[in-house]
Amino acid sequence: xxxxxxxxxxxxxxxxxxxxxxxxxxxxxxxxxxxxxxxxxxxxxxxxxxxxxxxxxxxxxxxxxxxxxxxxxxxxxxxxxxxxxxxxxxxxxxxxxxxxxxxxxxxxxxxxxxxxxxxxxxxxxxxxxxxxxxxxxxxxxxxxxxxxxxxxxxxxxxxxxxxxxxxxxxxxxxxxxxxxxxxxxxxxxxxxxxxxxxxxxxxxxxxxxxxxxxxxxxxxxxxxxxxxxxxxxxxxxxxxxxxxxxxxxxxxxxxxxxxxxxxxxxxxxxxxxxxxxxxxxxxxxxxxxxxxxxxxxxxxxxxxxxxxxxxxxxxxxxxxxxxxxxxxxxxxxxxxxxxxxxxxxxxxxxxxxxxxxxxxxxxxxxxxxxxxxxxxxxxxxxxxxxxxxxxxxxxxxxxxxxxxxxxxxxxxxxxxxxxxxxxxxxxxxxxxxxxxxxxxxxxxxxxxxxxxxxxxxxxxxxxxxxxxxxxxxxxxxxxxxxxxxxxxxxxxxxxxxxxxxxxxxxxxxxxxxxxxxxxxxxxxxxxxxxxxxxxxxxxxxxxxxxxxxxxxxxxxxxxxxxxxxxxxx
Amino acid sequence: xxxxxxxxxxxxxxxxxxxxxxxxxxxxxxxxxxxxxxxxxxxxxxxxxxxxxxxxxxxxxxxxxxxxxxxxxxxxxxxxxxxxxxxxxxxxxxxxxxxxxxxxxxxxxxxxxxxxxxxxxxxxxxxxxxxxxxxxxxxxxxxxxxxxxxxxxxxxxxxxxxxxxxxxxxxxxxxxxxxxxxxxxxxxxxxxxxxxxxxxxxxxxxxxxxxxxxxxxxxxxxxxxxxxxxxxxxxxxxxxxxxxxxxxxxxxxxxxxxxxxxxxxxxxxxxxxxxxxxxxxxxxxx
Numbered sequence: 001x002x003x004x005x006x007x008x009x010x011x012x013x014x015x016x017x018x019x020x021x022x023x024x025x026x027x028x029x030x031x032x033x034x035x036x037x038x039x040x041x042x043x044x045x046x047x048x049x050x051x052x053x054x055x056x057x058x059x060x061x062x063x064x065x066x067x068x069x070x071x072x073x074x075x076x077x078x079x080x081x082x083x084x085x086x087x088x089x090x091x092x093x094x095x096x097x098x099x100x101x102x103x104x105x106x107x108x109x110x111x112x113x114x115x116x117x118x119x120x121x122x123x124x125x126x127x128x129x130x131x132x133x134x135x136x137x138x139x140x141x142x143x144x145x146x147x148x149x150x151x152x153x154x155x156x157x158x159x160x161x162x163x164x165x166x167x168x169x170x171x172x173x174x175x176x177x178x179x180x181x182x183x184x185x186x187x188x189x190x191x192x193x194x195x196x197x198x199x200x201x202x203x204x205x206x207x208x209x210x211x212x213x214x215x216x217x218x219x220x221x222x223x224x225x226x227x228x229x230x231x232x233x234x235x236x237x238x239x240x241x242x243x244x245x246x247x248x249x250x251x252x253x254x255x256x257x258x259x260x261x262x263x264x265x266x267x268x269x270x271x272x273x274x275x276x277x278x279x280x281x282x283x284x285x286x287x288x289x290x291x292x293x294x295x296x297x298x299x300x301x302x303x304x305x306x307x308x309x310x311x312x313x314x315x316x317x318x319x320x321x322x323x324x325x326x327x328x329x330x331x332x333x334x335x336x337x338x339x340x341x342x343x344x345x346x347x348x349x350x351x352x353x354x355x356x357x358x359x360x361x362x363x364x365x366x367x368x369x370x371x372x373x374x375x376x377x378x379x380x381x382x383x384x385x386x387x388x389x390x391x392x393x394x395x396x397x398x399x400x401x402x403x404x405x406x407x408x409x410x411x412x413x414x415x416x417x418x419x420x421x422x423x424x425x426x427x428x429x430x431x432x433x434x435x436x437x438x439x440x441x442x443x444x445x446x447x448x449x450x451x452x453x454x455x456x457x458x459x460x461x462x463x464x465x466x467x468x469x470x471x472x473x474x475x476x477x478x479x480x481x482x483x484x485x486x487x488x489x490x491x492x493x494x495x496x497x498x499x500x501x502x503x504x505x506x507x508x509x510x511x512x513x514x515x516x517x518x519x520x521x522x523x524x525x526x527x528x529x530x531x532x533x534x535x536x537x538x539x540x541x542x543x544x545x546x547x548x549x550x551x552x553x554x555x556x557x558x559x560x561x562x563x564x565x566x567x568x569x
Numbered sequence: 570x571x572x573x574x575x576x577x578x579x580x581x582x583x584x585x586x587x588x589x590x591x592x593x594x595x596x597x598x599x600x601x602x603x604x605x606x607x608x609x610x611x612x613x614x615x616x617x618x619x620x621x622x623x624x625x626x627x628x629x630x631x632x633x634x635x636x637x638x639x640x641x642x643x644x645x646x647x648x649x650x651x652x653x654x655x656x657x658x659x660x661x662x663x664x665x666x667x668x669x670x671x672x673x674x675x676x677x678x679x680x681x682x683x684x685x686x687x688x689x690x691x692x693x694x695x696x697x698x699x700x701x702x703x704x705x706x707x708x709x710x711x712x713x714x715x716x717x718x719x720x721x722x723x724x725x726x727x728x729x730x731x732x733x734x735x736x737x738x739x740x741x742x743x744x745x746x747x748x749x750x751x752x753x754x755x756x757x758x759x760x761x762x763x764x765x766x767x768x769x770x771x772x773x774x775x776x777x778x779x780x781x782x783x784x785x786x787x788x789x790x791x792x793x794x795x796x797x798x799x800x801x802x803x804x805x806x807x808x809x810x811x812x813x814x815x816x817x818x819x820x821x822x823x824x825x826x827x828x829x830x831x832x833x834x835x836x837x838x839x840x841x842x843x844x845x846x847x848x849x850x851x852x853x854x855x
Contacts (some may be wrong), residue, residue, distance in 0.1 A: 107704025
């Protein structure tokens with residue numbers, strides 16, 4: 001029998017990406033005992049892959065002098081197809097300039113204007129050049145900066161620990177259970193406040209730009225703890241992912257002046273967004289590309305071209321060196337000399353664990369922020385440059401709120417933690433001793449293809465019903481999943497099986513929420529309900545776990561500053 | 570094509586090379602081949618992964634004796650991508666393989682092996698922590714950004730591009746024989762801070778590694794630069810830091826840019842891979 005260590009911290013943060021690290025810094029600065037738990041080393045988190053930048057109305061760039069947080073807020077709300085909660089958007093955009101300056105004061109090497117101020121570039125759906133950037137490696141630079149700051153604070157990190165469940169009793173969270181991947185032991189973590197900062201659920205889809213680790217673990221943990229999931233049908237498809245691997249090709253490529261071309265070599269965006277052209281919001285550009293492909297104006301019925309050749313080598317090397325390297329490494333193409341093949345791919349999860357602007361959720365002591373949460377600042381479609389911003393703004397706010405929360409409660413009782421530990425031990429033991437009739441990857445591959453084909457860029461009732469039937473069948477196949485090895489060290493097959501259970505639960509909430517919404521809004525485009533329907537559907541979808549069944553309940557949208565209007569670009 | 574993978578099982582201490590048949594096709598990477606093996610053939614195989622897009626630094630392994638990111642290494646191009654490395658005698662006798670039909674995948678040398686291709690990064694990150702890799706802002710910060718010239722940004726980017734994948738550490742012969750050497754990645758990171766014009770203008774940063782295990786341990790093999798997947802040149806940073814210390818009159822010994830003072834292996838290593846013996850490698854406390 002292996003020992004099962006118990007740990008106790010004031011604050012436990014699940015996830016070591018930008019949100020988690022920013023929250024951890026806040027709580028650590030307040031003098032609390034903070035621990036970060038992550039299934040990968042923090043520097044391997046998906047935040048590292050963000051390319052284009054972070055939005056803030058600094059007004060630095062030529063032509064951007066008149067930018068304000070209010071204009072940023074309007075663009076964000078319009079981009080969201082008016083589904084975002086406007087009070088939350090106000091918080092996001094008001095906090096933005098200070099968030100960027102703070103990152104700079106932590107040492108981030110932002111790209112600069114000739115006078116030394118932070119440079120800003122145009123991005124989709126934005127009225128001004130508002131996106132601050134570190135070439136096209138913004139996430140990498142921010143993540144390394146925050147990790148460095150964490151080293152400076154001697155932040156406690158449990159890396160390569162996979163959280164298997166939250167400890168929730170009487171609607172209060174008092175810790176979590178995690179599997180130490182290096183030796184297979186289960187650990188109990190008692191905490192006065194727990195933050196979910198686990199990122200999105202992109203990997204339930206085939207053709208995703210996301211890291212392989214983005215399996216929606218936080219959403220699944222919350223779901224099993226009895227929390228609803230909000231707006232899960234809103235899944236962002238990025239217009240330009242590299243054909244073949246679906247690695248992200250940043251919106252910055254179009255922000256810097258790139259063209260999208262169909263097989264007739266025409267800039268087809270003129271038919272879809274006459275003014276904004278390639279810099280329309282992502283949902284619109286993704287649908288335009290998919291439409292061109294569907295009507296036969298793509299290449300091989302799979303992709304269109306992204307042409308940067310007219311930008312010249314110098315500008316590309318300065319502003320877009322990362323995607324030049326990606327195109328070279330993964331498509332064998334030099335985008336200085338030739339256009340590259342791109343297609344829409346899953347990119348971002350607008351939905352998630354419903355959370356307030358201070359990260360609090362419906363369970364006391366449990367907080368959520370970043371991509372795993374739904375605040376909701378992105379509504380039905382997120383603008384490029386707002387996700388990095390969200391991690392910093394709401395990571396900080398959640399960290400501060402957890403400090404207050406942790407100070408107000410005594411150390412949690414030991415019994416719920418021990419009971420949860422025993423439960424998880426039994427669960428993992430069952431999984432490890434089960435005879436294998438199914439392989440994890442077979443079910444996962446079917447799941448990903450089903451989500452991509454039935455709940456993709458365009459949706460309709462018949463396909464979604466068929467998709468739901470497949471999902472139900474996949475869930476029944478879960479009982480046959482077995483692990484071929486009982487090894488305790490780095491048993492990745494076990495982790496994959498645990499991830500898969502959550503992926504199927506999360507996928508069902510996406511499917512049910514999508515089927516339920518009888519309109520088209522933002523990223524949710526239904527061919528059988530092509531119009532937006534504000535009279536009936538200006539509401540958030542809350543998917544509740546009713547004894548294993550998904551029930552959808554509506555929640556009003558916070559409208560205020562900006563009246564709901566038609567959305568044109 | 571045969572994927573020849575070095576296995577290490579910490580529960581038994583056993584080391585073996587397993588052979589797996591894989592069909593190379595355009596676009597198939599070493600990482601996807603490893604997934605193919607784990608998902609279809611042997612799910613006890615362990616290796617690190619995350620972004621699969623050459624930005625997170627998780628999946629550095631030794632492919633045909635060269636440290637590379639598994640995710641950006643194409644199976645059908647491994648043989649044709651020649652990377653010339655200065656020999657590392659601490660690696661001992663290499664495991665034989667036929668590059669015409671075999672691809673040899675091994676864990677990074679100079680790290681303890683924990684399981685198969687998963688290695689212990691604790692020594693690597695101890696050096697990273699020792700350099701105090703956090704920005705020291707000047708006093709009197711305002712609510713605006715500190716100014717920074719675009720030319721300075723360009724120079725800093727050369728080093729901030731590092732993803733801490735450990736490839737340079739694995740390729741460096743000095744890291745193989747000197748357990749105390751900070752290594753190329755940590756020194757490149759330190760140089761990035763030393764060069765940052767926004768920090769107070771003192772020499773605290775270059776002084777930080779002004780010690781035998783710091784800047785002065787490097788012997789300019791330049792394998793670090795040759796294997797870096799992000800084009801970072803730690804050797805240039807180290808040379809520049811030494812010159813600055815010399816200008817300050819702080820260099821402990823005369824600067825020698827090129828030496829080939831290569832010694833025989835000294836530690837108890839598994840022949841061919843450079844990590845500690847399996848018994849020690851399996852014990853994370855060693």
